[in-house]
Amino acid sequence: MNYLKLSKTELLNLKADLEEKYSSYKEKGLKLNMSRGKPSPKQLDLSNALLTEDMGSYYAADGTDARNYGVLEGLPETRQFFADTLGLKTENIIVGGNASLNLEYDALIRCWVFGSRGEKPWGQLPKVKFICLTPGYDRHFGMLQDLGIEMISLELKSDGPDMDKIEEIVKDDSSVKGIFCVPLYSNPTGVCYSEENVRRLAAMPTAAEDFKIFWDNAYGIHHLYDEGEKLADIFKLCEEYGTEDRVYYFFSTSKITHPGSGISCIAASSDMIKEIKAHMTYQTIGHDKINQLRILHFFEKNGGIFEQMKRQASILRPKFEMVVKAFEKGFTDSGILTWESPKGGYFVSVNTLEGCAKATAVLCKEAGLTLTGAGATYPYGKDPKDANIRIAPSYPETDELETAVEVFCVCVKLAAVNKLLENK
Amino acid sequence: MNYLKLSKTELLNLKADLEEKYSSYKEKGLKLNMSRGKPSPKQLDLSNALLTEDMGSYYAADGTDARNYGVLEGLPETRQFFADTLGLKTENIIVGGNASLNLEYDALIRCWVFGSRGEKPWGQLPKVKFICLTPGYDRHFGMLQDLGIEMISLELKSDGPDMDKIEEIVKDDSSVKGIFCVPLYSNPTGVCYSEENVRRLAAMPTAAEDFKIFWDNAYGIHHLYDEGEKLADIFKLCEEYGTEDRVYYFFSTSKITHPGSGISCIAASSDMIKEIKAHMTYQTIGHDKINQLRILHFFEKNGGIFEQMKRQASILRPKFEMVVKAFEKGFTDSGILTWESPKGGYFVSVNTLEGCAKATAVLCKEAGLTLTGAGATYPYGKDPKDANIRIAPSYPETDELETAVEVFCVCVKLAAVNKLLENK
Numbered sequence: 001m002n003y004l005k006l007s008k009t010e011l012l013n014l015k016a017d018l019e020e021k022y023s024s025y026k027e028k029g030l031k032l033n034m035s036r037g038k039p040s041p042k043q044l045d046l047s048n049a050l051l052t053e054d055m056g057s058y059y060a061a062d063g064t065d066a067r068n069y070g071v072l073e074g075l076p077e078t079r080q081f082f083a084d085t086l087g088l089k090t091e092n093i094i095v096g097g098n099a100s101l102n103l104e105y106d107a108l109i110r111c112w113v114f115g116s117r118g119e120k121p122w123g124q125l126p127k128v129k130f131i132c133l134t135p136g137y138d139r140h141f142g143m144l145q146d147l148g149i150e151m152i153s154l155e156l157k158s159d160g161p162d163m164d165k166i167e168e169i170v171k172d173d174s175s176v177k178g179i180f181c182v183p184l185y186s187n188p189t190g191v192c193y194s195e196e197n198v199r200r201l202a203a204m205p206t207a208a209e210d211f212k213i214f215w216d217n218a219y220g221i222h223h224l225y226d227e228g229e230k231l232a233d234i235f236k237l238c239e240e241y242g243t244e245d246r247v248y249y250f251f252s253t254s255k256i257t258h259p260g261s262g263i264s265c266i267a268a269s270s271d272m273i274k275e276i277k278a279h280m281t282y283q284t285i286g287h288d289k290i291n292q293l294r295i296l297h298f299f300e301k302n303g304g305i306f307e308q309m310k311r312q313a314s315i316l317r318p319k320f321e322m323v324v325k326a327f328e329k330g331f332t333d334s335g336i337l338t339w340e341s342p343k344g345g346y347f348v349s350v351n352t353l354e355g356c357a358k359a360t361a362v363l364c365k366e367a368g369l370t371l372t373g374a375g376a377t378y379p380y381g382k383d384p385k386d387a388n389i390r391i392a393p394s395y396p397e398t399d400e401l402e403t404a405v406e407v408f409c410v411c412v413k414l415a416a417v418n419k420l421l422e423n424k
Numbered sequence: 425m426n427y428l429k430l431s432k433t434e435l436l437n438l439k440a441d442l443e444e445k446y447s448s449y450k451e452k453g454l455k456l457n458m459s460r461g462k463p464s465p466k467q468l469d470l471s472n473a474l475l476t477e478d479m480g481s482y483y484a485a486d487g488t489d490a491r492n493y494g495v496l497e498g499l500p501e502t503r504q505f506f507a508d509t510l511g512l513k514t515e516n517i518i519v520g521g522n523a524s525l526n527l528e529y530d531a532l533i534r535c536w537v538f539g540s541r542g543e544k545p546w547g548q549l550p551k552v553k554f555i556c557l558t559p560g561y562d563r564h565f566g567m568l569q570d571l572g573i574e575m576i577s578l579e580l581k582s583d584g585p586d587m588d589k590i591e592e593i594v595k596d597d598s599s600v601k602g603i604f605c606v607p608l609y610s611n612p613t614g615v616c617y618s619e620e621n622v623r624r625l626a627a628m629p630t631a632a633e634d635f636k637i638f639w640d641n642a643y644g645i646h647h648l649y650d651e652g653e654k655l656a657d658i659f660k661l662c663e664e665y666g667t668e669d670r671v672y673y674f675f676s677t678s679k680i681t682h683p684g685s686g687i688s689c690i691a692a693s694s695d696m697i698k699e700i701k702a703h704m705t706y707q708t709i710g711h712d713k714i715n716q717l718r719i720l721h722f723f724e725k726n727g728g729i730f731e732q733m734k735r736q737a738s739i740l741r742p743k744f745e746m747v748v749k750a751f752e753k754g755f756t757d758s759g760i761l762t763w764e765s766p767k768g769g770y771f772v773s774v775n776t777l778e779g780c781a782k783a784t785a786v787l788c789k790e791a792g793l794t795l796t797g798a799g800a801t802y803p804y805g806k807d808p809k810d811a812n813i814r815i816a817p818s819y820p821e822t823d824e825l826e827t828a829v830e831v832f833c834v835c836v837k838l839a840a841v842n843k844l845l846e847n848k
Contacts, residue, residue: 036493044491051491051714054476067468067475067682069460097521098712105707109533113547113571123537123547143706147537258491261714282567283529288522288712290475290685 003353003416004335008424011417018414022367025407030368032404037187037346038395039255039312046311047257049298056297058290066289072281073273074265078292082265085305086220086251087233093267094276097287100252100264104214105143107248107266110279111177111212112147116272117245119210122177123147131169131179133161135349135377135388137187140180140216144379151379152176156186160193163200174207178214184231185219188349188377188390190342195232202237206246215249219345221309222255224317229343235269244269253295255346256308263287263295319393319401323348326405336416348391349377356415357386363411369404427777427840428759432848435841442838446791449831454792456828461611461770462819463679463736470735471681473722480721482714490713496705497697498689502716506689509729510644510675511657517691518700521711524676524688528638529567531672531690534703535601535636536571540696541669543634546601547571555593555603557585559773559801559812561611564604564640568803575803576600580610584617587624598631602638608655609643612773612801612814614766619656626661630670639673643769645733646679648741653767659693668693677719679770680732687712687719743817743825747772750829760840772815773801780839781810787835793828 006014058066060075073079074095083090096103115121122128128149132141133156144151152169154162160183170176181201183193193201201213215234223229238244245268252264268276299305324341327350331337339350352360357374364371372390375381396404430438482490484499497503498519507514520527539545546552552573556565557580568575576593578586584607594600605625607617617625625637639658647653662668669692676688692700723729748765751774755761763774776784781798788795796814799805820828 038492041489044489047491048482051482052478058472058475065465065468067471067684068462069678069683099708099710102708109537113533113536121547123545139706139709146703146706254493258714259493260491260710261712279570282563282570284523284526285563286523286684288685288715290682291712291715 002333002335003413003420006420008421011421011424015414015417015421018410018417021410022363022414025367025410028368030403030407032369032396032400032407034392034396034404034408035370035372036395037255037392039259040315040395040397042397043312043315043394044258046308047298049301050257050261050294055290055294058293060289060293064289066293069285071286071289072277072284074287075289075292077296078263079265081296081299082251082267086217086249086267088235088249088267092235092270092273093265094273094280095287095292096252096264096266098260098262098264098291099254100216100218100250100266101139103264103266104140104216104248104250106280106283107212107214107276108143108147110276111210114279116210116212116275119208125175127175129173129176131166131176132379133179133181133186134379135188135383135390136180137182137216138372138376138381140214141379144180153379156189156191158191160191160197161201163197163204167200167204170204170206170208170211172207176206177208177210178212180214180216182216182218183234184217184229185222185342185345187218187345188347188388190340190345190347190349192229193231198232198234199237202234202243203241211246213247215247217249217251218255220251221306222312222346223309223344224313224320225343235267245272248272256305256312257295257298261291263292316394319398320348322398322401323391323393323405326409330409330413337412346392346394348393350389350391351385351387352389352412353416353419354385354387356412356419357383357389359415359418360389360411363414364408367407367411369407369411371408426757426759427837427844430844432845435845435848439838439841439845442834442841445834446787446838449791449834452792454827454831456793456824456831457819458816458828458832459794459796460819461679461816463683464739464819464821466821467736467739467818468682470732471722473725474681474685474718479714479718482717484713484717488713490717493709495710495713496701496708498711499713499716501720502687503689505720505723506675506691510641510673510691512659512673512691516659516694516697517689518697518704519711519716520676520688520690522684522686522688522715523678524640524642524674524690525563527688527690528564528640528672528674530704530707531636531638531700532567532571534700535634538703540634540636540699543632549599551599553597553600555585555590555600556803557603557605557610558803559612559807559814560604561606561640562796562800562805564638565803568604577803580613580615582615584615584621585625587621587628591624591628594628594630594632594635596631600630601632601634602636604638604640606640606642607658608641608653609646609766609769611642611769612771614764614769614771614773616653617655622656622658623661626658626667627665635670637671639671641673641675642679644675645730646736646770647733647768648737648744649767650734659691669696672696680729680736681719681722685715687716740818743822744772746822746825747815747817747829750833754833754837761836770816770818772817774813774815775809775811776813776836777840777843778809778811780836780843781807781813783839783842784813784835787838788832791831791835793831793835795832
């Protein structure tokens with residue numbers, strides 16, 4: 001059924017029908033949440049050995065007592081673990097605390113306060129701009145906004161950034177200092193960057209000597225299917241063009257073991273690792289090494305990190321498929337909702353009829369279903385089309401998710417019908 | 425024996441004697457370290473249950489699943505734990521990661537980047553100055569130096585800062601933005617601030633509206649004896665004068681459980697907590713809540729934090745007493761070494777004959793005994809008298825410590841004799 005072709009009478013009948021369904025949900029006093037990319041309790045249970053079992057030796061392989069102070073860059077085996085997992089070099093990795101977000105923020109702040117590669121600190125410039133791919137991750141936009149960095153919105157395409165436009169923007173304007181990327185299973189669209197686009201990011205000439213790519217590979221191994229998408233090695237490509245200093249690469253175990261208590265890393269060129277450590281040495285004596293060993297011990301005892309990801313996928317996959325199937329059933333050829341069918345990551349991104357995202361979210365909220373605030377996936381919280389909604393299907397259990405999706409579908413339809421009736 | 429009264433011949437004889445002893449130590453190929461305030465393995469063993477035992481429930485008292493994302497300011501019971509331990513208010517506490525140093529750095533950076541209390545960010549001012557009490561903590565001086573903040577050295581007196589001088593400095597010069605204080609068992613002198621001095625810090629008018637006291641109460645409960653020194657409540661005193669926004673208060677469990685994997689806190693006025701959180705929300709989703717529960721569970725099972733500190737003291741006390749006794753034996757009325765007899769904290773601060781600290785440290789180094797670099801306890805690493813050395817007796821085991829102190833005493837004497845011979 002194509003909603004756009006319905007007559008006023010048909011729409012009014014539909015509206016009455018939808019409102020009845022909506023009321024019945026409202027009466028149930030539901031408390032459902034699809035707002036954040038949080039693992040479900042069953043996913044968290046996969047790592048409970050971290051909480052109950054002896055963590056093994058507290059000595060690192062080189063004899064370091066992990067209980068005590070020290071080792072700014074993290075234990076050698078933890079750095080190697082991240083290197084092996086991501087196909088990077090051990091010497092280019094610094095291990096962080098429980099959040100790669102914190103490493104991203106600190107990297108941004110160091111550029112702001114101290115500058116990079118001998119260039120002027122960004123905080124001393126009259127204007128600093130970043131390219132923001134949309135829809136994107138609200139927390140990236142948030143930290144830029146807090147610093148007063150001007151955000152240039154560019155729509156993310158199905159194979160990554162619009163490189164023609166980006167090359168044009170960065171080549172002459174030295175105030176454009178960087179870009180945030182979630183290159184694999186992008187938040188929220190699930191887009192994976194093509195090798196060609198990664199190459200162009202590595203190759204492009206930038207007016208700013210200190211241009212930075214914040215490569216937030218948060219979902220780097222978070223495949224829903226055995227045949228995961230492949231991501232090109234940005235450092236290798238950058239080396240071809242002598243641009244390896246432009247990349248800050250981030251990863252964490254947050255959605256692999258427990259989000260509250262994982263470990264994270266930043267990877268960068270050898271020169272940038274030196275630059276980072278030169279300031280980081282005043283910030284901390286070193287992150288939690290016990291947790292580094294504890295998590296390595298856990299993976300060792302449980303078949304490694306990739307086996308863990310298969311266990312995660314087996315819980316997540318049916319949830320994603322349920323959401324997509326519900327959309328196929330309710331909205332194929334409807335004209336009022338489009339969606340992505342991601343092969344990894346944590347989100348299903350949808351676009352409602354223009355001008356209906358906020359209204360849909362309000363209807364959901366009033367029926368007890370919390371979504372990420374409409375607009376949150378755009379800089380300054382402003383979706384120019386008021387269409388994008390980020391669905392996070394991971395947290396609710398299957399029966400709850402089923403109800404949540406039903407409620408969501410009714411709300412999308414009701415908001416669309418209301419909108420369509422405005423013009424009749 | 426007063427070295428200053430010895431004749432040239434006496435000094436030369438002494439020198440020959442000392443050099444013989446020194447050579448015998450050198451031949452032993454010692455590897456001793458009194459450089460950093462690190463707990464010894466035996467102290468760390470006190471908390472090994474953290475590594476081997478089931479951590480208990482991973483639900484916070486309010487039902488929060490600590491394994492998942494969230495709770496920016498830390499779990500309510502962890503905030504209350506810090507409040508109870510320090511005599512502060514729960515609502516004024518934010519829990520951090522494994523290092524209070526990191527919280528100090530971040531607080532400084534927020535003032536630098538965003539400013540405080542609506543004043544201009546410090547990074548946008550032509551000149552920023554801090555008062556640095558000497559001898560002091562090298563990592564405090566380091567972070568100020570990295571930002572290019574001008575450090576005004578002021579000697580710490582036996583009951584705290586020289587308040588006459590400080591009041592004079594801060595009252596007219598609005599570029600003086602702050603002071604770092606270790607108010608109890610100060611690093612390295614072990615000085616405790618008198619109530620009168622804390623009151624004057626709270627009361628003093630400052631030209632800078634955004635003047636900050638970085639109150640690093642790192643040794644707040646680290647008493648060596650049952651009758652611990654008392655520290656006045658700076659927040660309570662500040663409330664009398666309406667200056668509570670000037671205090672950032674820091675504490676951690678680093679030297680209570682395991683330094684590498686403890687928990688930390690920052691305390692501040694309600695308005696400053698709001699200000700901190702407004703920016704911190706872009707830096708992290710929240711620190712490691714599992715570790716917060718794990719450490720609380722450990723204290724619960726082991727008689728509480730104050731019992732733990734008694735166990736720590738029973739290991740540390742004999743070491744401190746051994747050092748002080750060796751100094752009493754070797755240097756009473758010698759004229760070449762003065763020292764403090766601290767009642768808590770982690771250091772014994774000594775002053776050699778002027779111009780002998782570096783020479784002493786070099787001699788120690790060559791005999792296999794590592795000390796904190798001479799000068800490190802002063803801004804820019806420059807001790808104007810080249811006299812202060814920070815001794816950290818905590819890490820070596822008793823027999824090692826005995827040798828280390830013997831080596832140290834011989835090196836102090838040899839450096840002094842060499843110095844005295846220069847003028848004969």
